[in-house]
Amino acid sequence: GQSLEQPSEVTAVEGAIVQINCTYQTSGFYGLSWYQQHDGGAPTFLSYNALDGLEETGRFSSFLSRSDSYGYLLLQELQMKDSASYFCAVRWGYQKVTFGTGTKLQVIP
Amino acid sequence: DGGITQSPKYLFRKEGQNVTLSCEQNLNHDAMYWYRQDPGQGLRLIYYSQIVNDFQKGDIAEGYSVSREKKESFPLTVTSAQKNPTAFYLCASSTPGTSEDEQFFGPGTRLTVL
Numbered sequence: 001g002q003s004l005e006q007p008s009e010v011t012a013v014e015g016a017i018v019q020i021n022c023t024y025q026t027s028g029f030y031g032l033s034w035y036q037q038h039d040g041g042a043p044t045f046l047s048y049n050a051l052d053g054l055e056e057t058g059r060f061s062s063f064l065s066r067s068d069s070y071g072y073l074l075l076q077e078l079q080m081k082d083s084a085s086y087f088c089a090v091r092w093g094y095q096k097v098t099f100g101t102g103t104k105l106q107v108i109p
Numbered sequence: 110d111g112g113i114t115q116s117p118k119y120l121f122r123k124e125g126q127n128v129t130l131s132c133e134q135n136l137n138h139d140a141m142y143w144y145r146q147d148p149g150q151g152l153r154l155i156y157y158s159q160i161v162n163d164f165q166k167g168d169i170a171e172g173y174s175v176s177r178e179k180k181e182s183f184p185l186t187v188t189s190a191q192k193n194p195t196a197f198y199l200c201a202s203s204t205p206g207t208s209e210d211e212q213f214f215g216p217g218t219r220l221t222v223l
Contacts, residue, residue, distance in 0.1 A: 031210055042199060042214035043152070050210070087151055091210060095140055095159050096167065099152040 002026040004088050004100035011106045016078050020103045022088035023070045029092040032064045032071045035099075038084045046073070046086075075105075083107045111136045113215035115200050120220045122194075130185045130218045132200035139204055141183035142212065145169060146197045155198075158183055187220065194222045 004024045012018040022032065031050040035043035047057050049064035049071060061074040075082055088100040113134040122128045134141065140159055144152040154167030158177040172191025177183055183202075187194045197219050201212040 033210055033212075035212075042216050043212075044214070045211040048210045089152075089212075095157050095165070097142065097154060097157070097212070098168075099144075099154075102149075102151045104149075 002029075002090065002092060002098040004090065004098060006086075006088060006100045006103045008101070009104045009106070011108060012075075012078055014078055014080060014107055014109050017074065017076050018078060018105065020073045020075070020086050020105065021070060022072065022100050024088075024090065024100075025069065026090060026092060026098070029090040031091065032062070033089045033091075034060075034062050034073045035087045035089060036084050037087065037102075043087060078107050080107050080109070113200060113202055113213055115198075115215035115218050117218060118216065120218055122220070122222050124222055125189045127186055127188050128194075128220065130187065130198055130200075130220070132183045132185065132215060133181055134183075134200075134202045134213070134215075135181060136202055136213060137180070137204075138202035138213070139180070140202060141177065142201045142203075143167075143173070143175065143183070143185045144199045144201065146199060146217075152199065155185065194220060196220060 033048045034046040037043040047062040054063045059076045064071040085102045085104045087102045091097050116131045142157045143155040153169050155173050156175045158164040174186045199217045200215040203212045
């Protein structure tokens, strides 16, 4: 089956930059997405990479390298409200989606 | 406002009982999904549907059933055959093929089987 691995936890300081990696063992997928989920809440969409390279959306950027089988989410100017879990996800086949294991980000003052 | 609604937010059931979780969307999306999330874990796909009257098993479909009689609705039944049903259940919808490939999630239903 498909699998996407992420670090389980990351801690970073308010105002800093943090990178959350996603490595995968799959092929033939349409693109890599990132979602944010606060405790007890529903995931919300952050970004999508259909092609290799960097996509920037405000303080968040996402990168995909199909040749290296990995992607990452970059969060800049960290704020306390960024403390949440972050998931990568791929769509393979027309509709089937697989989510990564998730990374819990803790932002400290 | 457009969105996805799930009801109820919290649900308690006795072991051995079937229970149906509601999911409704007014986003005019073709595709709908059900995920299960256990504490501290990622989302695992239970079932998904591309169009009305069609649905496919995801990675953990055993013990679950769904129907898609209307575009707006995709209810999930947790049957007594599901060995460990206590979890957070999330419904989502999307329109695949768009540039963003975004899934929109409902607020979730937290099911506890006693």
